[in-house]
Amino acid sequence: MVKIRRAYEALFLGLFLFFLLITDLRYLKGWPVSLFLEATPLVAVSTALTTHTLYRNLTWGLLIIAITMIVGRVWCNWMCPFGILHHIFGVIGNRRNTKQMIEVNRYRKIYALKYYILVAMLAMASLWIIPTTLSAPGRVYAAYSGKELPQKGLARVFAAVTTGVAEAAEEHKTGNSTLQIGLLDPIALTVRSMTTSVLPTAQKATESIYTEPREYWQAWVVGLIFIGLLVANWWIPRFFCRALCPLGALLGVFSRFSLWRIDRDPVRCTDCDLCLKSCEGASDPHTDLRKSECFVCLNCIEDCPHDALSFRFLPRKASEVTYPAVGRRQLILAGLFGVFFFPMARLSGGVRKNFNKAVIRPPGSVAEDEFLRRCIKCDQCIRVCPTNVLQPSLFEAGVEGLWTPIMISKMGWCELNCTLCSQVCPTGAIREISIAEKLGVGPFESKGPIKTGTAFYNQGRCLPWAMDTDCVVCEEVCPVSPKAIFTRNVEVTDRWGGKLELKRPFIDPNRCIGCGICEHECPVKDDPAVYVTAIGETRDKSRSLLLSLVEDNAQDLVSV
Template identity: 45%
Template sequence: MANLDPTPAAPAHREPAAGAAVAPAKASAAPPAGPSAAPAAAPAKEARWAALLGTLRKAGAIVRPAPKRRPGSGLPARKVIQVLVWARRAVQAGCLGLFLYFLFQTGFRGSFASAEARVRLPLPVEGFLLADPFVGAMTLLSTHTVYRGLLWSLGILALTLVFGRVFCGWICPFGTLHHFFGWIFPSRYGKGGKRVEANKTYTRQRVKYYLMYAFLAASATGSVIGGLFDPICVAVRAIGLAVIPAAQYVAAVVTGSAATTGSRPVQLAADHAQDFLAASVWQTKQFYFHHTWFVGILFVAILFMNRFIPRFWCRVLCPLGAFLGVFARFALFGMQKDHAKCTDCNLCLVHCQGADSPQGGVKWRQDECHMCLNCESACPEDVIKFRFLPNRKSALVTPDTGRRTALATAAAGAVIIPTARIADVLDANYDHRVIRPPGSVEEREFLERCIRCAECMKVCPNNAIHPAFFEAGIEGLWTPIVIPRIGYCEHSCVLCGDVCPTGAIQKITEEQKMGVGQKPISIGTAFYDQGRCLPWSMSVPCIVCEEFCPTSPKAIWVEEVDIPKREPVAAEHGKEPPMKMVHVQRPHVDPSLCIGCGACEKVCPVQDKPAVYVTSVGETRSKTNVILLEDTDYNKAS
C-alpha cells in the first residue's frame, strides 16, 4: 500500500553540465522577489498534489482504512460503565491476588524450638471463608448457632441485596480463576454465532440450585457436607493441597537439574529462587497429602470444562452462586432494557459472563447475572442500562427451578445424612485411623461444623493433617485426620485451631494443649506391635521412640532386660549358632501420659509398617472412645 506525503519535496538544485550554454534569464519570467511569492505558489502545488492523490486512490494504489465504529448506530457506552468495567477487572485481579497471598501465608516457616511461647499467624488467612454466606448458612442450620467469625458473611449478603451477585463477578477468587482460565484457553466455541449460543441461558444452570437445596437440607439434619462444593473451600483445598505441592515438587526437580549443570551462575540462580519460594510460597520441605491426586484431578477437570461451557462452575455447579442468586432477586441495582431499540447484534451475549439473557426480546435473568457490566459496555444501541430501582417488567427475578424437583433434591439431601450414619463408622465400629487434630470437638458436632476447607491441613507445620478419604465414611470425606507416619503433631502448636473458620477445631492455647496446670489434650494413644519392635522381637537395641517422646514425664518408658541372642556368625552344618546375652531396653507406653501426637510412629525405624502406631482411642474429645471400660459412660449408666 502506498503511503504518499501530500507535502511536495523541494526540487533539487542541479548544476549545468560542463560546456552547456546557460540561457540568460528573461526579466518577464523572473519571479517577483520578496516573501509574497511563496503564498502565491503554495495553492497551486497543493492542488496538484491533491489531484495526484485522488487519481492514485481511484486507481487503487492508495487505500484509506475505514475508521472503526461500533455496529448499528455506534452509540458509545456510558463513561461510568467503561470505568466500572475496568474497575471490576482490577478488583478481580486484586481479590485473586489477595486470596493467593493469604493461601501462601497459611503456614509457619519458623522453628518451634526457637520461637516465642505463642506462635500465631499475623494475617487473617481464613478471611475469604469467614466472608462466605453459604458457609454461614450451613453452619447456622447444622449447629443452630452462628460462629462469631462468620458474621462477616452478612456484609456480602448486604452487598448482594443492593447490587445483586456482585460477589460472583467481582470478588470470588474461584470465579476469577475460571474467568482467567477462559481468557488464557478460550472456549472451543470461539467467537461469533457459536459463542452466542454458548452464552445463552440453558436448563443445566438449574443444577446449582438443586445442589444448594440438597446441601442446605443436609445441614438441617446435622452435616455441612456442602463444603465439598463451596467454591472458596474448593479453591483452598485444590490449590493448597494439590497445586502448590505439585509446583514445589517440580521446582525441586528443576533445582536438582540446575545443580548438575556445572554452571555456577545457574546453580546460584536456582538456589536463590528456591529460597525465595520456600520463604514466601511453600514450606521448606516437600509436603505430601493423603489421596491429594483425586483433589488435583477434579480441579483440573473443572477448569477444563470451561473449554466447553464458559464459566462452567459458576453457571452450573456453584451452590454459593445459587444462594446469592436467591437474594439477588431483591437487589436495588439491576438492568433495564429498551427492547424496541435492539437490532439483534448479540454483542451483549458474546461478552456475557453469567448467561443471564441480556439480549433484547427476552427477559433478563437477574438471579444469574454476575454484574460484570460487559453487556452494557458492548451494546451499540443504548438498549441496556444498569441503574438503581430499574423497571422489573423485563426481568425474571425468581430462579427457574421446578417445585417438585426442588423438593425432591431437598428431600434427598435430608435423607443422605441419616442413611450415611446408619453405617458402622460413626458409633458401632469407629475407625481407629480417624485421629482428629487437637482441639477438635466431639465427632457428631465436628461433622456439623467442618466444611472441608483444608485450612488446618495447609497450616500444619509438620504435614501431619490430611484429608480423609473414606476412613470416616462418606460423610467424613475430606475432613481432616492426623496421619502420624507422614507427620506428627507438634507438641506446642495450636495453629490448626487458629485458622479454623467454623469452630470444628476450637481455638486453644499452648497451656491447654500441653497440660500446664491441667490434664493435656490427647488425640489418641500409642501402641506397640511387639512382633515388629526391634528390642522385643529381634533383641536389637533401639529406643528412638522414647527419645522423641515430647511429654514430660515421658509417656514411653523402657524396661531394662538381659536376654539371649544368637551370634551373627555362620554355624557348622547342622548345628545351632552360638548364643550370647545382650542388654536391651524394651519400650512401654503409659496411656495416662500419652497424648497421641505420633512422634514415636513418625521416627520408628521399621519402615514399611511401624512397630509403634497411634489410634484415636483415648482422645480427650470423646467420652466413649476410651481404653478402659470402667471409664465409659456405658459402665456408669449400668
C-alpha cells in the same frame, strides 16, 4: 466499569493468593488468612443450621448477602477467587467467533442444577427440624404447665413456645445433621485444591513455598477435580459457576431482592444479541433479564452497540425474570435426596460404634458428630500444619468425612507447642486453644493435656521385642515429661545361647497424648512397630481408653 471490575478481580485474587501463601508458621503473624472462608455466606447459613450458632467472623457472610440484596451477585464476578480463575481460564481457552460466543452464552436448563445441589445440602444440614417438630409440642406443653416460667397469660404462652422449641432443637441437633457444603463451596474447594495439589506441585518447580517438601494423601484426586472444573470452561464458559456452585445458587436466591440490575431499553434494542457475546452468567440480557443468574459483570453494557443496556436502580419488574428457573417437583426430590442420604451415610458406620482407628483429629477438635457439623473440608488446618501430619481423609470417617483432616503419623507428627490449626479454622470444628490448654498446664492442669489418641506396640515388629536388637528411638523422641514411653531392662538368651541385656519399650496410657512422633521416627518404616490410634482421645468420653480418665480427666467437648 469493566476496567474497574477487572481491577477488583485482580485485587481480590491477589489478596486470596497472598493469604494462602502466608498461611504458614513463618508468616502467619496475626493476618486474617481465613477471611475468604469466613466471608462465604453459604458457610454462615449452613453452619447456623447444623450448630444453631453463628461462629465468630462468619458474620462477614451476612455482609455479602446484604450487598447481593442491593446490587446483585457481584461476589461471583468481582470477588470470588474461584470465579475469577474460571474467567481467566475461559479467556485463555476461547477459540470461538462472535456467533459461537453468542450461542454458548444463552441460558440452558442444566444451569438450574446448582439450586438442586443447594437444596440437597441444606436438607442434610437441617434434618434436625423433623424430630424437633415432632417433639416440640410436648416440650411446649411441659414448659407451659411447669413452674419454671414466671410469666402469665399470653406472655407465658410465648415464653413456653420459645423455651419448648429451643429445648427440642438443642436435643435433636446432635446426630441429625451434617455439613457437606464444603464439597462444592468455591472457596473451600479452592483452598483445599491449592493446599493439597497446586502448592506442592509449585514447590517442585520453585522450592520456595515450604521449608520441606509436602506430600498429601490421594492429592491427585483433588487436583484432577480442580483442573477438570477449570478446563470445563473451554466447552461451557463458567460451567461450575453457572451449573454447580451452591454458593452461586444461594446468592441467586437473594439477588431477586436487588435494587440495581441490568435493564434493557426495548426502543433502542435491535435484537442483535451482541450483549450475549461476553455474558458471564448466561442471564439473557437480550430479553427479560434472569436476575438470579446475572453476575453483574457489565460486559453486556460494554458490548451493546446501541446503548440499549444500563445498570439502573429499581427498573421495571416486567422486564425481568425474578425467580430462578427451577421446578417444584425437582426441588422436592432434591430435598428428599438430602433427607434420605444423610441417615444412610451416617448409619453405614464410621462415626459411632464402628469408628475408624485411623480417624485421629487435630488437637482442639470437637467431638466427631459436632466436628462433622462444623468442618467445611477447606483443609486450611492442613495448609498451616508445619510437620505435614495433617492429611485429607478419604472414607476413613465414612462418606461424610471425605476430605476432612486426620493425622497420619507416617507423614509427620503433632508438634507439642503448636496450635496453628486451631487458629485458622473458620468454623470452630477445631476450637481455638492455647498452648497451656493443649499441654494441660496452668489453669488447665486439672483437666490434663489434650489427647488425640494413644500409642500401641506391635511386638512382632518391634526390634527389642521381636529381633533381640537394641532400639530406644521411640523413647528418646517422646516429647512429654515424664515420658509416655519407658523401658524395662530384660535379660534374654540369643539364638546361640548367649545372654543379652535389652531395653524393651512400654506405653504409659496416662501420659501418652497421641502426638505420633514415636510412629513417625520408628526405624521400621513400612509398618511401624509403634502406632497411634484414635482411642483415648479426650474430645469424646465414649472413646476414652481408661475408666479413670473418663471419671477424672475427660473433657466433654460435644457442645463447645
